[in-house]
Amino acid sequence: MFIRTVEHDTSLDKFRAEVRDFCERELPSVIREKQKRGQHLEKHEYISWLQRLGSRGWNTGKWPKEHGGLGWEPAQFLAFQEELGRAGAPPLMSFGPTMAGPVIYTFGNEAQKRQHLPGIIKGDLWWCQGYSEPGAGSDLAALKTRADRDGDDYIVNGQKIWTSTAHWADWMFALVRTDQTAKKQEGISFILIDMKTPGITVRPIIGITLGHHLNEVFFDNVRVPIANRIGEENKGWTYAKFLLANERVGNVDVAKVEGNIEQIRQLMAETREAGKPLSDDPTFNRRLAELEVGLATVKALMADQLAAARLSGAPSLMGAAALKLRGTELQQGILQTGLDVLGRHGMVYQSDALHAGWNGEMIGPESSADVIYEHLYRRAATIYGGSSEVQKNIIAKGALGL
Amino acid sequence: MPSLSSEERQQLHDSLLELLGDKYTFEQWKKIARSPGGEGFGRAEWKEFAEMGWLGIALPEEVGGSAGGLTELGIIMAAVGRFILLEPFLGTVVLGASAIEKAGTEQQRQMLSEVAAGKLLLAFCHGEPGGGYARDWVKTVATRDGAGYVLTGEKGFAIGAHAADQLIVSARIGSENGPVGLFLVPRSAAGVALNQAPALDGRPGATVTLAGVKVGADAKLGTSDSDRLGVIDEVIDRGVIMACAEAVGAMASVTDQTVEYLKTRQQFGQPLSKFQVLQHRLVDMSVSTEEARAIVHAALQALDDKTRDAQRLVWMAKVKTAQCARFVGGQGIQLHGGMGMTDELSIGHYYKRLTMCETLFGDSEWYLRQLSLRRDAA
Numbered sequence: 001m002f003i004r005t006v007e008h009d010t011s012l013d014k015f016r017a018e019v020r021d022f023c024e025r026e027l028p029s030v031i032r033e034k035q036k037r038g039q040h041l042e043k044h045e046y047i048s049w050l051q052r053l054g055s056r057g058w059n060t061g062k063w064p065k066e067h068g069g070l071g072w073e074p075a076q077f078l079a080f081q082e083e084l085g086r087a088g089a090p091p092l093m094s095f096g097p098t099m100a101g102p103v104i105y106t107f108g109n110e111a112q113k114r115q116h117l118p119g120i121i122k123g124d125l126w127w128c129q130g131y132s133e134p135g136a137g138s139d140l141a142a143l144k145t146r147a148d149r150d151g152d153d154y155i156v157n158g159q160k161i162w163t164s165t166a167h168w169a170d171w172m173f174a175l176v177r178t179d180q181t182a183k184k185q186e187g188i189s190f191i192l193i194d195m196k197t198p199g200i201t202v203r204p205i206i207g208i209t210l211g212h213h214l215n216e217v218f219f220d221n222v223r224v225p226i227a228n229r230i231g232e233e234n235k236g237w238t239y240a241k242f243l244l245a246n247e248r249v250g251n252v253d254v255a256k257v258e259g260n261i262e263q264i265r266q267l268m269a270e271t272r273e274a275g276k277p278l279s280d281d282p283t284f285n286r287r288l289a290e291l292e293v294g295l296a297t298v299k300a301l302m303a304d305q306l307a308a309a310r311l312s313g314a315p316s317l318m319g320a321a322a323l324k325l326r327g328t329e330l331q332q333g334i335l336q337t338g339l340d341v342l343g344r345h346g347m348v349y350q351s352d353a354l355h356a357g358w359n360g361e362m363i364g365p366e367s368s369a370d371v372i373y374e375h376l377y378r379r380a381a382t383i384y385g386g387s388s389e390v391q392k393n394i395i396a397k398g399a400l401g402l
Numbered sequence: 403m404p405s406l407s408s409e410e411r412q413q414l415h416d417s418l419l420e421l422l423g424d425k426y427t428f429e430q431w432k433k434i435a436r437s438p439g440g441e442g443f444g445r446a447e448w449k450e451f452a453e454m455g456w457l458g459i460a461l462p463e464e465v466g467g468s469a470g471g472l473t474e475l476g477i478i479m480a481a482v483g484r485f486i487l488l489e490p491f492l493g494t495v496v497l498g499a500s501a502i503e504k505a506g507t508e509q510q511r512q513m514l515s516e517v518a519a520g521k522l523l524l525a526f527c528h529g530e531p532g533g534g535y536a537r538d539w540v541k542t543v544a545t546r547d548g549a550g551y552v553l554t555g556e557k558g559f560a561i562g563a564h565a566a567d568q569l570i571v572s573a574r575i576g577s578e579n580g581p582v583g584l585f586l587v588p589r590s591a592a593g594v595a596l597n598q599a600p601a602l603d604g605r606p607g608a609t610v611t612l613a614g615v616k617v618g619a620d621a622k623l624g625t626s627d628s629d630r631l632g633v634i635d636e637v638i639d640r641g642v643i644m645a646c647a648e649a650v651g652a653m654a655s656v657t658d659q660t661v662e663y664l665k666t667r668q669q670f671g672q673p674l675s676k677f678q679v680l681q682h683r684l685v686d687m688s689v690s691t692e693e694a695r696a697i698v699h700a701a702l703q704a705l706d707d708k709t710r711d712a713q714r715l716v717w718m719a720k721v722k723t724a725q726c727a728r729f730v731g732g733q734g735i736q737l738h739g740g741m742g743m744t745d746e747l748s749i750g751h752y753y754k755r756l757t758m759c760e761t762l763f764g765d766s767e768w769y770l771r772q773l774s775l776r777r778d779a780a
Contacts, residue, residue: 002702003412300699301693392685392686
């Protein structure tokens with residue numbers, strides 16, 4: 001109880017200033033403008049920013065130094081995320097730096113580290129996550145996509161679904177079944193797939209946001225070198241779980257949540273009821289204060305998990321699940337408050353305004369479309385990375401021994 | 403900076419759990435709480451805690467303390483909560499000692515060595531009828547009387563006042579518009595009348611009537627007549643965060659006890675712990691405990707580091723802890739079913755203590771209002 005210390009380091013003030021200066025200088029104006037309006041970025045825009053961060057090693061600052069990271073303490077990573085958020089920079093990408101990278105440097109061989117880590121550190125390459133399948137969502141281990149040996153290759157057949165940004169990805173890390181007869185968790189391998197390999201088809205799924213973020217990915221006799229397998233054959237579930245703990249911590253972007261609260265505060269100030277701004281309304285103010293308490297709690301949970309990750313190499317399954325549960329509930333709560341404000345403007349959703357070049361006339365506050373988009377998109381927050389109910393099963397079994 | 407290393411904190415934590423787990427069983431708790439004509443806590447236990455160095459953990463070395471930070475005191479308070487200790491930690495070690503430390507003269511601060519040694523009990527008598535949770539509501543007046551003062555007024559229910567050697571009383575100096583000072587008033591002084599009563603959790607305390615109580619010049623903490631509301635604010639904040647730390651320990655125990663109970667209780671031909679609806683409830687209790695632990699830890703650290711947002715974090719920690727305490731305490735009874743309603747089982751006593759921690763110094767709604775009113779100042 002209250003034993004571990006997350007160092008409060010005033011030397012971070014200097015680092016914070018460095019990040020602020022950097023963003024001021026290096027964040028392209030087109031990205032800054034789009035971020036301000038909540039407009040979607042093109043891949044080349046996003047990559048150009050990630051490469052700039054990469055030139056400082058900042059995409060992977062929290063990696064240990066021996067793997068090319070900067071060995072940041074948790075507090076420094078949090079400060080970094082916060083400063084990015086405040087500067088209006090896009091959120092950090094998690095697929096490479098938080099998910100693929102740590103699995104590769106923890107379980108991969110030297111050749112794999114040499115091949116893949118530099119691209120993640122520099123921010124050159126886009127990764128996607130090949131986990132979910134039509135018949136394997138919450139019950140991930142039920143996955144059926146198969147990889148059969150053929151000489152030095154695996155032949156991959158099957159389908160992944162809900163694959164975020166697969167249409168942008170250079171590489172996918174994927175779970176495939178390499179033993180059809182073993183118990184379901186025991187026949188899985190973890191492989192890296194070059195998305196340019198013949199036989200891969202990516203099809204868009206249009207979401208309730210009316211945006212394109214998700215995809216289906218089909219594999220038709222796709223040849224993947226056995227050399228692209230991480231660790232041992234049929235031991236993929238171990239690596240998958242390691243990654244999931246990191247993913248759940250990554251599911252909660254504190255800077256983004258802080259930005260959401262700021263956005264709602266603005267909306268309250270811009271919205272009038274019977275002539276008075278909602279920011280003067282005691283009920284809305286109480287709600288805002290409660291959301292701020294939630295944010296402070298999630299920040300404290302996050303600091304704890306990052307400290308645990310540095311001490312023992314990975315966040316605790318229990319802690320990560322708790323953080324994921326409460327962080328995503330909080331984000332939905334914030335955005336719900338935003339919608340409750342927007343009801344006063346007729347809940348107009350001009351989703352086209354989220355694309356660059358739209359020059360229609362905006363009805364209501366400027367951030368309306370972004371807030372509604374975010375609200376719709378974050379309905380998935382309690383589903384992706386393992387649904388809230390699955391997180392509770394994990395805690396029940398793993399932490400409470402039920 | 404923390405005054406103890408993580409290893410030393412771990413040792414402190416382990417020694418607390420070991421000693422209390424061994425000696426402060428629930429049977430022992432019942433014996434102390436129900437001892438006829440008793441004071442509601444154990445004098446022998448208090449002496450032993452002093453010998454362990456727990457009472458002086460956050461006091462300066464020159465008065466026999468260990469000069470630890472509030473985080474270390476928080477570790478102790480979490481153990482106090484885990485075993486629902488009945489001894490007067492909050493009144494004496496947290497509120498009383500910090501008032502003397504912050505406002506007292508060099509000489510008055512010597513009293514802290516008696517606190518560390520377990521020989522002096524204190525009660526903080528600040529709140530008054532009609533003030534609610536407001537921290538600046540003081541109607542009691544200390545009029546000058548030669549070199550000393552005469553105190554007149556009413557103080558609200560203060561836990562532990564019935565047994566305190568010294569009451570620390572806030573009063574306006576000179577007149578009802580004067581600056582607020584803090585005065586040491588012996589409980590046995592002429593003109594002090596106590597109305598003793600148990601609180602919801604059975605722990606005794608008292609309201610205090612001061613009818614022309616004469617005290618010397620040295621009864622006033624400090625020498626100046628400057629307003630002490632700032633000190634009082636800090637003392638209450640310390641009480642807030644320590645009540646939260648206590649609640650975190652109590653919640654951890656409630657969750658553990660409930661998990662164990664559901665593993666043994668058979669219904670419909672299987673242990674209750676096999677039902678998913680109950681598993682998820684237990685997870686929510688456990689996650690709530692974890693949330694409160696994390697934010698209380700962050701607030702303790704902010705206080706120790708004296709960061710600018712420390713007070714705001716303490717208040718946020720109070721909101722979150724109060725909400726979690728209500729949930730965890732309530733579900734502790736709910737999942738124990740009828741057994742949870744009995745005076746014989748510990749779970750109901752944890753519920754009552756959590757309810758006290760939830761409301762002491764202000765409930766979640768009060769702090770939410772303060773947070774939203776003072777947002778611009780943050």
